[in-house]
Amino acid sequence: MAVNTMTKLTLGPIAYHWSADARRDFYARIADEAPVDEVYLGEVICSKRAPFHEADLPATIERLERAGKRVILSTLAEVMLKRERKATEDIAEMVSPEIEVNNAAGLYARGKRPHRIGPFMNAYNDATIAWMAGQGATHVCLPAEMPAPAIAAAAQAAVALGLGVEVQVYGRASLAVSARCYHARAHGRTKDNCQFVCEEDPDGMPLRTRDDRPILRVNGIQTLSESYVDLLPEAARLIADGVTHLRLMPQAVDMVAVAQVFRDVLDGRVPTGEADARLATLSGDAGLSNGFYHGTAGYRRIAAAAPA
Amino acid sequence: MSLAELICPAGTPAALRTAVDAGADAVYCGFQDATNARNFPGLNFTPDELAEAVTYAHARGTKVLLALNTYPPAGKVDLWRHAADTGARLGVDAFIVADMGVADYIARMYPGVRLHLSVQAAASSPEAIRYYCENFGVKRVVLPRILTIPEIRQIRREIPCEIETFIFGNHGLMVEGRCSLTNYLTGQSTNMDGVCSPASDVEYVRDADGSMSSQLAGFTIDRFGPEEKAGYPTICKGRYAAPHRPEGYYAFEEPISLNLSRLLPDLIEAGVHAFKIEGRQRSKSYVRGVVRAFRAAVDDIKAGREANIADLIALTEGQKQTQGAFETKKWR
Structure with a gap:
């Protein structure tokens, strides 16, 4: 039996500096093959990267929409420089596609016109979600570090207000952003003369502790988890708690296959245990984690409770 | 004209009295729970202690700012609301907030009390700051430690509220309020x-x-x-x-502390209204030394005298110091 065929599967924006060619190929495959309902596009992390791929946006949007996907354009998480303010304003002025706002500068520019709230907006609670809904928010993506009881309470409030509620269920969790570029720093450069060295690391630059344990990933100004979040075993409970959208974050793995695994579980075609084993294989060397959801250290992997 | 207020840390009632006596224009503090971003064992105030602190500070012309600058997870919002209710009842001079739900509650319930936007809200552009000013009546923004002085000067021209910047203490590297x-x-x-x-x-x-x-x-x-x-x-x-x-x-930064004492005149000229000293977790003697030294430096600058910053340099002797992003874009 289906868990819930109403639940939407979404693909979050690419966090990394993938080349324009890599992005074109990626989205062509997503359009043709991936069983996702909605796709978020746009540069969220570093405004210096946008010129490399923004010219392709109209064609990518057209291609994805033709394939029946709903497209949403995400704004930058950090807005400080003139070009970042301008980029945010430009997206805020768009009538279509839908937009997802990741910085209060975007909220200011958007006013009461409809918009989605991105995971960088810190919508942690019912009061904040109610405020945002009153300002035109139609949908909210919760922060990646929220534990299950808070997700349930936030989802309940959001659904009562008619909002869509989204939770990241796959991929590295964003743990921090900074004004400083740590990719440039690792190569003895600064943000202004970075020479786009982040392109070398399509799944982030690994940091290991001095006793050689993998710990974090660097992506320009962003720091990510070493492990991939995996809430496939928790999907049924997320949906029961009111979550309407499950977000897959693009990693340098076969994302079409990853989406298929989630779709198979949502449609009741494959048992969760079998699907989760497949997901682990698809995720390669990356460890899988669900600690945030279970209210413990984010990197931890908590075994699913036996079904009731 | 910048008033160059000194905003000083008060991790305990004793540190609060020390900061007040050393010349703080305002002290900032929090309750003993998750409602503030220095929820460390042995720090912070009970409601009774805060009541005494407000009386002590106000009798000496010092303001008390209450930090409610964390993000309540859904299901726990009442803890933050009760903290705001208590702070308003005790007569604090301002709330330092980050969460929009908390800001909205205080703006509606206590419109007479000033709202300051915490660094935890990460408002780093004129548009973001205006969002909080126009929607919640925010009177002052604490800027993230990521901007250069020319950028601060430019922001000052484009916003309707006061600016507070950190000048001394721990130097956080990540955008505050966005770090897990x-x-x-x-x-x-x-x-x-x-x-x-x-x-x-x-x-x-x-x-x-x-x-x-x-x-x-x-x-x-x-x-x-x-x-x-x-x-x-x-x-x-x-x-x-x-x-x-x-x-x-x-990979991110060396263990280093922020010291902007040399930049004080430039920051005042750029229109910064208030200077924040980090360190609610610090000892009384640290607070006394830092507040006294900055008090003297700010008074000198306001009187048109050369400030003696040797004392401030001495406070961090043996430690590495930085002017962080404030001095140059190369920090980024």
Whole structure:
């Protein structure tokens, strides 16, 4: 039996500096093959990267929409420089596609016109979600570090207000952003003369502790988890708690296959245990984690409770 | 004209009285729970202590700012609302907030009390700041420590509220209010619990070769040779190895503290209204020394005299100092 065929599967924006060619190929495959309902596009992390791929946006949007996907354009998480303010304003002025706002500068520019709230907006609670809904928010993506009881309470409030509620269920969790570029720093450069060295690391630059344990990933100004979040075993409970959208974050793995695994579980075609084993294989060397959801250290992997 | 107010840390009632006596224009403090971003054991105020503190400070012309600058997770919002109710009842001069739901509650319930936007809200552009000013009546923004002085001057021209900047103390590297590093390793959240690299999870482990590992929740954040002084394992001040840096390096920043004393005249000229000294976790004697030295420096500058900043430099002697992003874009 289906868990819930109403639940939407979404693909979050690419966090990394993938080349324009890599992005074109990626989205062509997503359009043709991936069983996702909605796709978020746009540069969220570093405004210096946008010129490399923004010219392709109209064609990518057209291609994805033709394939029946709903497209949403995400704004930058950090807005400080003139070009970042301008980029945010430009997206805020768009009538279509839908937009997802990741910085209060975007909220200011958007006013009461409809918009989605991105995971960088810190919508942690019912009061904040109610405020945002009153300002035109139609949908909210919760922060990646929220534990299950808070997700349930936030989802309940959001659904009562008619909002869509989204939770990241796959991929590295964003743990921090900074004004400083740590990719440039690792190569003895600064943000202004970075020479786009982040392109070398399509799944982030690994940091290991001095006793050689993998710990974090660097992506320009962003720091990510070493492990991939995996809430496939928790999907049924997320949906029961009111979550309407499950977000897959693009990693340098076969994302079409990853989406298929989630779709198979949502449609009741494959048992969760079998699907989760497949997901682990698809995720390669990356460890899988669900600690945030279970209210413990984010990197931890908590075994699913036996079904009731 | 900038009034160059000195905003000083008060982690305990004793530190608060010390800061007031040393010449603080305002002190900032929080309750003993998750409602503020320094929810550390042994710090902060009970409601009764805050009542006494407000009386003590007000009798000496010093303002009291209450930090309610964390993000309540859904289901726990009442804790923040009750803290706001208590603060308003006790007559605090301003609330320092980050969460929009908390800001909205205070703006509606206590429209007579000033709202300051915490650095935890990460408002780093005129548009973001105006959003909070126009919607919640925010009177002052505490700027993230990521802007240069020319950028601050430009922002000042484009916003309708006062600016407060950090000038001294711990130098956070990540955008405040957007950092879950501690939660990733320890299960305690900076945003939701007010916790950062908590002491309860710290261990110093002596290795067989005599070197020392400083660990957080079992992760080696740094390792020190027998001759090196082992530092506190703050995640963003740790040494890690990367593919191009196999020897290990400070991937984010060195253990270094912010000291903008040399830039004070420029910051005043740029229109910064208030200067914040970090350190609610610091001792009374530290607070006394730093507040006195900055009081004298600010008074000198306002009177058109050359400020003696030697005392301020001495306070961080033996420690590395930085002017961070304030001096140059190259910091980025």
